[in-house]
Amino acid sequence: MSIAVVTFGQATEALVGGLERLHGPVTVVRRCSELAELLAACQSGLAQAAVLSESSGDLTASLVARLDIVGVSLVALTDDPTEAARLQSFGVTPAAVGIGPSELAGKISEAVEMRRERGWQKSVMDAGFAELSVHSSDPVEPAPPEDTPEPGRVIAVWGPAGAPGRTTVAVNIAAELAAAGDTVILMDADSYGASAAAMLGLLDESAGLAQACRLADQGILDGAAFDRAATHVNTSAGSFRILSGITRSDRWTELRAPALSVVLERARHAASVVVVDVGFCLEADEELSFDTMAPRRNGATLRCLELADEVIAVGAADAVGVPRLVRGLADLEIAAPHVSPRIVLNKVRQASVGRSPRRQLAEAWQRFGPLRSIEAYLPADFPACDAAMLSGTVLLESAPGSALRLAIAGLVCAPNQQNRESAGRSTRAMRLLKR
Structure with missing residues (x-):
C-alpha cells in the first residue's frame, strides 16, 4: 500500500x-x-x-x-x-x-x-491522558548521561482540591531525603497554584520548570541547561535542587506533557530521587474542549502521575477533607489506573475530628473509604509550619523536633534523620493524637 x-x-x-x-x-x-x-x-x-x-x-x-x-x-x-x-x-x-x-x-x-x-495507535481520547500517552513510547526521550548508571525514582505528591497540604509535604519530603544523603530534585508542576519556591523563600521569577520545558520542547535540554534552570536550596543537613513552578497560573501552556516527559527523564538521571508537587485536577481536558489538539492544562499533572514510581495522596483530616480525598481517589483510579497511591491524612488534630483522632479517622475510613488503607497520619502543627513559612525554611531547620517533621521523615524512610534529642517532646505530641 x-x-x-x-x-x-x-x-x-x-x-x-x-x-x-x-x-x-x-x-x-x-x-x-x-x-x-x-x-x-x-x-x-x-x-x-x-x-x-x-x-x-x-x-x-x-x-x-x-x-x-x-x-x-x-x-x-x-x-x-x-x-x-x-x-x-x-x-x-x-x-x-x-x-x-x-x-x-x-x-x-x-x-x-x-x-x-x-x-x-491510540488517540488522545482512547488514552485518557493529556496530549498523548506514554504507555507506548514517548518520542522525546534524551539519552541518559553516561556518568549516571541507574535512573532515580520519581515521587509524585498529589491531593484533591482544598489545600490539604500537598506542597508542605512535598517540600519537606525533599528536604528529609536530602538530609538522608540522597541527591534530590524538587519539581513544582502545579499548573494552578505553584508555591514551592515561595514556601522556601525564593524570589524566583524565572519559573525553572517552564524554562526546562521550553528547552526540552526544542530538543536542546542537556545537562548544563538543566543545571542552569534549577535552583540550589541549602539546609543545615543537606541540599537539594528545585525546578520552580510557573509564576502565574495563565502560564500553564508552558508545561506541555511531551516536554515534561523529557524534563522528568533528565531529572531521573541527575538525581537519585525526584519529588514532584502536582496539581489537584484530574479531569481529562478534552471533556472541556472540542479542540482535541489544543494544549491540556491538566496534562502536567496527568503526565507526572503516569510516570511516577510512587504516588503519595495527601488529604486533610477533617469532615470536608476526607470525603474530598475519597472522591479524589476514585477519580485518580480512572485517570491513572496503574497508580497505587500511598494514602496520607494531614493536619490530624482533635479540634477537627474529636477525641482519639487517629482511631476515629481509621474507623471512618474503614466504613466509607476505598479498600486501600491509610498509611500515615501527619499531625497538625500550625506553629511549626508558620515558623517555617515566615523564615522561608523547611521543618528540618525551623522545628526539628516537631511531630509533623518526624512523621514526614518516617513517611519517606529517613528515620536516621529524626532528631533523637527531641524524642521526648515528639513522643508527648504523638500521645495526644492517640488518645
Whole structure:
C-alpha cells in the first residue's frame, strides 16, 4: 500500500517528480507552500508522512507529538549534524538535502514503520491522558548521561482540591531525603497554584520548570541547561535542587506533557530521587474542549502521575477533607489506573475530628473509604509550619523536633534523620493524637 505524503520546501520540489516516477512506495498528495498549510493537511488526516526541507527549526517536541497522534511521521532534510541530532531526539527522521528519490522513499517508509513498531495507535481520547500517552513510547526521550548508571525514582505528591497540604509535604519530603544523603530534585508542576519556591523563600521569577520545558520542547535540554534552570536550596543537613513552578497560573501552556516527559527523564538521571508537587485536577481536558489538539492544562499533572514510581495522596483530616480525598481517589483510579497511591491524612488534630483522632479517622475510613488503607497520619502543627513559612525554611531547620517533621521523615524512610534529642517532646505530641 502506497504511503500518502505531503511536502514543504524548495528542495522537495525537485524530489517530487522522482518520487512519483517510483510508482509505488509513496504518493505525494499535496505540495504545501507554507508550513502552516502542511500542518493543517497533516491534522486533517490527508497524509501518513510529511517531508520538510525548510523551517525544521520551527519543529518542537510538542508539535511532533501532536502530529504523531494523528498518525503522521516526519522526515526533515538537513545537512547540519547538530540539527539532525535535535530533530531525531524527538522523533523526526533526518535525511541529507541531496538525497535521491529512492533513498527518500526508503526514509519515509522507515519513519512510518518505526512509528508502527512503537505502537502509537491510540488517540488522545482512547488514552485518557493529556496530549498523548506514554504507555507506548514517548518520542522525546534524551539519552541518559553516561556518568549516571541507574535512573532515580520519581515521587509524585498529589491531593484533591482544598489545600490539604500537598506542597508542605512535598517540600519537606525533599528536604528529609536530602538530609538522608540522597541527591534530590524538587519539581513544582502545579499548573494552578505553584508555591514551592515561595514556601522556601525564593524570589524566583524565572519559573525553572517552564524554562526546562521550553528547552526540552526544542530538543536542546542537556545537562548544563538543566543545571542552569534549577535552583540550589541549602539546609543545615543537606541540599537539594528545585525546578520552580510557573509564576502565574495563565502560564500553564508552558508545561506541555511531551516536554515534561523529557524534563522528568533528565531529572531521573541527575538525581537519585525526584519529588514532584502536582496539581489537584484530574479531569481529562478534552471533556472541556472540542479542540482535541489544543494544549491540556491538566496534562502536567496527568503526565507526572503516569510516570511516577510512587504516588503519595495527601488529604486533610477533617469532615470536608476526607470525603474530598475519597472522591479524589476514585477519580485518580480512572485517570491513572496503574497508580497505587500511598494514602496520607494531614493536619490530624482533635479540634477537627474529636477525641482519639487517629482511631476515629481509621474507623471512618474503614466504613466509607476505598479498600486501600491509610498509611500515615501527619499531625497538625500550625506553629511549626508558620515558623517555617515566615523564615522561608523547611521543618528540618525551623522545628526539628516537631511531630509533623518526624512523621514526614518516617513517611519517606529517613528515620536516621529524626532528631533523637527531641524524642521526648515528639513522643508527648504523638500521645495526644492517640488518645
